[in-house]
Amino acid sequence: MNLDDIYSILSDYGYKLTRQRKVLIDIFIKKRDLFLSVEDIQNEINKNGMNLDLSTIYRNLSVLENSNLICKIQKENSNLYKIRTTKKHHHHLICKGCGKAVTFEYCPTDVFTSIAEKNGYTFTDDKIELYGYCNKCKNTL
């Protein structure tokens, strides 16, 4: 999935291609395997000598999420975002040191469904998050 694909997905959803959206997308692509906080994103923008208002960043994170272009996970007190690199159902293994994530498709849905049914529940969705330390971070500890 390249830049133009992303742009046309946004257009298909009826969103305009603004300068600030392009800036955001650039950052997500550059940091494609990291989960970024809003602060990380803002720092990255500033590093490029630009500035986007926080409300613009938040509004566009929603836009990108609605367009299924990014993944969101909830950290203690805030959210982290990463560009989606697959359209398939997937989960993440995340480095507690640097936020670097590995995407994987393993998911024992059949087991989950049976746990749900056994308890009289209708199963709708699952969340798996694995945590650890990546190669770099585990050697720095």
Added chain:
Amino acid sequence: MNLDDIYSILSDYGYKLTRQRKVLIDIFIKKRDLFLSVEDIQNEINKNGMNLDLSTIYRNLSVLENSNLICKIQKENSNLYKIRTTKKHHHHLICKGCGKAVTFEYCPTDVFTSIAEKNGYTFTDDKIELYGYCNKCKNTL
């Protein structure tokens, strides 16, 4: 695990047994299979004709969490809490309607470890959350 066990665990951690802590624990026991929001907890307290300051509730949720007496999950904008009913490693299946939770011990740790190792990560911990609708709620939809 009964009231006295809980009280002595708190004492062992060096925490005092205050009236407000007992009130909180009572509520968690009464609602033992529900994930409660802070608002839920406060409503329940008021229902009993009492009142605890929000800061007291929050501080004591930390105390109970540090003592491994409750589980916390993160909802969209806030946190939910439930009394721990097992000391073993476990996960939850949660009703999106009413918050009723089922605790289960299924966890493919070996698979998780191998996903991590395959990617050069050291595996430290996992989170699985299943969502659905419980018996009652699915019939109300």
Added chain:
DNA sequence: CTCTTATTGCAAATCATTCGCATTTATATT
């Protein structure tokens, strides 16, 4: 029963995120 220290309640602060609104800009349409 007294002393010491943790805990409480209150008010104010903080932090992430959202919202209202006037201005600007992307883009569909002349």
Added chain:
DNA sequence: AATATAAATGCGAATGATTTGCAATAAGAG
């Protein structure tokens, strides 16, 4: 290419969840 129009931006202010400082209170050790 110029224009119209609705969406998007930036700003400042609001919100909502949670935290903190502090003086008053209460638990529990001795």
